Amino acid sequence: MFRNVAELVELAEKHQVKIAEIMIRQEIEVSGRSREDIIAQMDNNLQVMEQAVERGLNGVKSQTGLTGGDAVLLQNYIASGKSLSGNLLLDAVSKAVATNEVNAAMGIICATPTAGSAGVVPGTLFAVKEKLNPTRMEMIEYLFTTAAFGFVVANNASISGAAGGCQAEVGSAAGMAAAAIVEMAGGTPQQSADAFAITLKNMLGLVCDPVAGLVEVPCVKRNAMGASNAITAADMALAGVTSRIPCDEVIGAMYAIGQSMPSALRETAEGGLAATPTGRRLEEEIFGSPQKKLVDYLIQK
């Protein structure tokens, strides 16, 4: 069993296989299930992601009305041919947004690694797919590669916004996606590790400050930026750029930063954007003011 990214890379290099294959072998060993069974389950997760993106691209709205419809705006903009950042990048952004809009609307999604960060992995996958034309199996492998990196982060640091802030959620998801993009594009295991490190380094310190405690503002747009961050870092790693700080040490830094983050910035809706005048006003519009809540409570009694 691999415990960190260095061991993961070493295993893949030693056996001359993809990182995805190392993850699949470990899953077989740990769960005692057959390879077919494990592949089938990941295929099912992939289908859930496809359906969520499709639903989001058709336009959804959350119950609060705070989020929804941005994926459609982005797709229309891409179709207009005016995109400055390039169609692939913006396609990934729109598909990440689509997934998180479905999530915010209490639709069915697959957590990757969490629901709040569920847009980055499928968003990048379905955008890169248009360029690299992977087989179904290669798309499933993409997910196993993201799982391998996420597995290391979850066990050595955290993937919970309440424990480590948004850097632990969207930061981890973006790193996982970057590593998988590199592998799908034919990069080496070490290049995947570098892509992960470059991505996470640039998301360190990101706080979890959801307005009204809802996984909507700013979560949906953070997934958009996570996706674009992942693609940029993947391109950098494929170009031969390496990370001066090794991947495992970046993960360690993320964990330490999360530990020292005040509770107000760890999914309590007490600080950051949640505590801005507009954030507070939206909260009041959705849930009523604390004073009004108290009056309601007393009347109820």
Place this chain on the structure above:
Amino acid sequence: MMKYRSAFDIIGPVMIGPSSSHTAGAARIGRVARTLFEKQPTKAVIHLYGSFAKTYKGHGTDLALVAGIMDFDTFDERIPDALKIAEEVGLEVEFIEEDAVTEHPNTVRINLFDGKGKELEIVGISIGGGTIEITEINSFKLKLSGANPAILVVHQDRFGLISSVTTVLSRYQINIGHMEVSRKEKGDIAVMVIEMDHKLDESVVSELNALEGVTQVIRLVN
């Protein structure tokens, strides 16, 4: 110890949004409570701590916990309507926001009642990505991930009982992944929590139930 063991702890679960820890994890904790209670309760008192207490409405944590208590899975499309459904099926629900600081920010204590004297209290934590741990059952401290098939054996606290239980399991070639023993007082009631790599057949459970000194065997996770 590795808290996450499977690729599907990372890519998964398939779930109703919006939060893996506050929605899917909450549904899972609720469902473990329901499994342990072995029937539909008539009343649930739910104490929320930390981030759960601050943001449960926004994340649908209340809906998910109640959905789990009604035995719904994380991807059940009835989750958004769980509170309404609870009312329809006669499950009274009370939420209490606690100020106490707990070790983990996403902690919930659930008390279930059947109106006929049966009670259960469990404490669960949602550690991220939908992965949960059960840390307390009826004041017995334990650590249960909910990821593998597991049983809870309630038994008398005396010598030889642990070995008679594990002997039965070994006869069926069932490997134990994690095991804990806890008791209230010496010689009183004790519990064993056993996490295994394989699913248990009903025949094994009844054989364990028939052992002398064993009061009850409950499947925690199938």
